Amino acid sequence: MIDLKPSPTARERYYQAGYWQRQTLAQRIAASVATYPDKTAASDASGHNISYREMDDNAARLAAFWQAHGIVAGDVVTMHLPNWWQTAVVTFAAFKLGAVINPLPPTYGWKDLAFIMNKSRSKAVVVPGRFRSVDYTEHLVRIAPELQVPPCIVVIGSGNVAVGNTFEEAVSGPRLARAHNAAADDPALLLFTSGSESKPKGVVHTHNTATYGERALSGTLALDQNDVCFMASPVTHTSGFMHGILMTLMTGATVSLLDIFKGGTAVDQMLTSRASWTMGATPFLSDVVDSLEKTGKRLPDLRYFLCGGAPIPEVLVRRAHRLGVRVMSIYGSTESPPHTVTWPADPIEAAWQLDGRALPGVEVCAVDEDGKPLPPGQQGEQWSRGPHAFIGYLGEPELTARALDAEGWYHSGDLATVSAKGGVRIVGRIKDMIIRGGQNISAREVEDILLEHPACQAVAVVGIPDERLGELGCAVVVCQPGKTLSFEEMKQFLIERGVARFKLPEHLVLRDALPSTPSGKVQKFKLREELKTLTGATTHV
DSSP states (O other): OOOOOOOHHHHHHHHHTTOSOSOOHHHHHHHHHHHSTTSEEEEETTOOEEEHHHHHHHHHHHHHHHHHTTOOTTOEEEEOOOSOTHHHHHHHHHHHHTOEEEEOOTTSOHHHHHHHHHHHTOSEEEEESEETTEEHHHHHHHHGGGOSSOOEEEEESOOSSOOSEEHHHHTSSOOOSSOOOOOTTSEEEEEEEOOSSSSOEEEEEEHHHHHHHHHHHHHHHTOOTTOEEEEOSOTTSHHIIIIIIIHHHHHTOEEEEOSSOOHHHHHHHHHHHTOOEEEEOHHHHHHHHHHHHHHOOOOTTOOEEEEOSSOOOHHHHHHHHHTTOOEEEEEOOSSSOOOEEOOTTSOTTHHHHOSOEEOTTOEEEEEOTTSOBOOTTOOEEEEEESTTSOOEETTOHHHHHHHBOTTSOEEEEEEEEEOTTOBEEEEEESSOEEEETTEEEEHHHHHHHHTTSTTEEEEEEEEEEETTTEEEEEEEEEEOTTOOOOHHHHHHHHHHTTOOGGGSOSEEEEESOOOBOTTOOBOHHHHHHHHTTOOSSEEEO
């Protein structure tokens, strides 16, 4: 049970303005079911399509299954799945019970899964049997002794170990007799994000905060029930989940999901589904553009390609534009998703010159070290406030107080300028975080684990520029006297300790010492500058 609630100040401000309403996510999705029962709600790369009516039926049966296993309103349900059609069913089933949905990307390792399930005291988990080279049933068996709450397990497909129930079994029973009527200010989403801290933080959103951001985004971009969203970004990651699943189901639109991204495959699926908009990090855009140029194919139905998570090169936007693809920048965070976007009336240059303008009802500013707003064009920490912002971190009151102040401003840790017309430009980060292909990696998490290696005396993990992924991880290691470490040894050591593969550093640099201040703090900015042209996996400097 999550006991966080919106502040009284936020409730008064956003209800009076009409931004917050009494409808829950369950009620909004149910309205789409009633209005568009035979329309496709979700499809995926397997070719499976599920209508709103079928989604509702499956969700009602899954909810009843969970209820029979003791899942009640306020409990956390972990959804550890790829981009499959079942994600829509699992999400709606959780909302029918008044439960809190906890999406967790399949790229997370068993170590992350164990930590998050214990932190959230998750009572149910849905996993694939296998996806890519990973067997998730083996993960569940491995972490079972560590879990404080034995979860109700549902497995989609098959793995090497028979655990829990299959998805087919879970949706084969009776329908839920009566849905739980949650309150709009009750917690609805628990989204974990890696920041400058070593462990992921659990970001809590209510039905209202989750709903408002999607209403504002869909309204700004004029997205409605007639649209088809193509989503290859993980739908158990904030962007894919909130914009691909929630916004789609709220508006009565259709989402076409792709679980394993390749540029050519994405282009073909967008053509087949007649996708009208999509969203992905810069590498997704680059691969789609490459495929279109090589094949001569075009995407006549695609109105927008929203791009965020890393800077968008001007040359890439211009290449896309020549192919008829409108690129629009979008910026936000798990705590504040999203709060700026390129508006349809903005010029093409806005995609690479700015990270968007604030959505209706959302305030943005850049502040100095004392928290005072800066004049237009001056660089400072980017703050945002609005009815879309999270209500706190799970079990972390001190972190919450540092990130979300008494006036409702979220302190992003990003450095930005804000123009006189409200255009936001992100110029750097205060937080010690690497953004690789749109995914956040906590440098400290990797550092803490590498320091357990017997050869490591000191470790600093930094991000270095990469044209395709934005940043790559580089581990700078000082070895113990008489010892050394190879790139493959480092990689295997991290994998064995459950570190997700997307968090593995792509480079290893061995040094005699790390640059530091007189107080002993590592000067990572020096490392980033010195290593920004690094090539090769292992380097001795």
